Amino acid sequence: MKIAVIGGGNGCFAAVADFAEAGHQIGWWRRNGPQSDASELTLIDHKGSREIAVRATDDLAAALDGAELIFIPTPAFSQEDIARSLAPHLRDGQVIFLAPGSFGSLRMAQILREAGCSADIALAETGTLPWLARKQGPDAVRITTRASRLPTGVFPARLTDRALEIIGRAFPGVIERSEDALSGALMNAGPIIHPPLILMNAGPIEHFDRWDIHNEGTQPSIRRIHDALDGERITLRETLGYTAPHFPLRDHYETDQWMYGNLAHDKLVGSGDWHEKLNLDDHRYMSEDIAYGLALLVSVADWAGVDVPVAKGLLALASAVTGRDLRHGPRTIEAMGLSGLSRAEMTELLQGGKLSLAGAAA
Incomplete structure (x- = not known):
């Protein structure tokens, strides 16, 4: 085709x-x-x-x-x-x-x-x-x-x-x-894997010309933040009625059941291609995965009444690093005109696609 x-x-x-x-x-x-x-x-x-x-x-x-x-x-x-x-x-x-x-x-x-x-x-x-x-x-x-x-x-x-x-x-x-x-x-892996890696590696990222967040930058403390953040994502999915598999990020590191299959993390590190220059202000891990993806997750959690303290903390840190209020960015449900919907109205919108429900042009 x-x-x-x-x-x-x-x-x-x-x-x-x-x-x-x-x-x-x-x-x-x-x-x-x-x-x-x-x-x-x-x-x-x-x-x-x-x-x-x-x-x-x-x-x-x-x-x-x-x-x-x-x-x-x-x-x-x-x-x-x-x-x-x-x-x-x-x-x-x-x-x-x-x-x-x-x-x-x-x-x-x-x-x-x-x-x-x-x-x-x-x-x-x-x-x-x-x-x-x-x-x-x-x-x-x-x-x-x-x-x-x-x-x-x-x-x-x-x-x-x-x-x-x-x-x-x-x-x-x-x-x-x-x-x-x-x-x-809410399956998007970027807002789960990248925010802890860049924010908790901010020192070496800014100090060294190149830094591999997936190799030297992936340490046990960071993995624990990954798991806590991913637990919030999965709790949010379950609260909204979405069923397993939720593709927990732990599987990326420990099993062959995640999106990339067997030994994906080892292959990534072994390639050397991610030993690179990162700019905390404008790299897509910040400008996309945090400013769009993580901000979306936090906004949906607020709408659904789900507590996500790790996600909110990382978003607050990223806002401080960049000097921009990322909680109120362009991909939150408030910015998309969806925050006034009830659960039933959101379901109807997602199923039928009638954008007038969200206040958009039909």
Whole structure:
């Protein structure tokens, strides 16, 4: 099938290479088009190195034309602008897949409707990027490992069967059904794994030119904070009526049952690709995983009446580090116009997709 890939980051490179090698037709949109004269990507993984014929375009309409799946593995802070760009070009039956989403499935749906898009589409989001990957230059990507399980929620949930069938053709055998888009958003691993790693490693991050938060930075005290924070996420999911599996982060470190499967953490550390320069002010671990993902979790917990002291503490620390009030950021349910909904109204919105319930344009 034809898959449109939106963006030019690590996940986009990995997606384009894997989808093309699997035989899919690729429409790859980058805002500034190709970044070199090359018409190939070099894919490096456990099989070795090989060239994949593919080329980016700055023609969004051409990239989207005929695409059944629109794959967007870009940071959450890019989603609103991307939605506005997509709005004139979307057609009935297409599926947008965010990896991950930070509840971007619902926010992008709001933006699309506000922009006058009436296409009957589904928007889905999963709990992690489907690859542990890093670019190795302007035309190369190394994939350390691939996801083996991708819990995925769909907005509106009434379109889940159709959406997961299409997504499953791009990711055969790994897509797992989540109840709805909020369930999918609360599977997002980034707001659980990264805030303790960057905030509790702030000293060495600022002192050393490069620092591996997953190797030297993953110490027992930090793992205990991970588990406490993840326990709050799981309690929130259970309070909202979402059922297991909840994909506890502990499984990433201790078992082969998490999203990336066997020895994923060891492979990540062994690659050396995450021994890198981090800027606490603008790295996506702060600007996405905390400012969007963790702020969303805290806002949903407040709405649901669930106590999340570790999440709130980390969010307060991040606000102090950046000098910005991250609790009242753009991806909280207050900012999305959802905080006045009852539990029943939220369920109706997530199932049926009638955005007027949230005060957005229908």
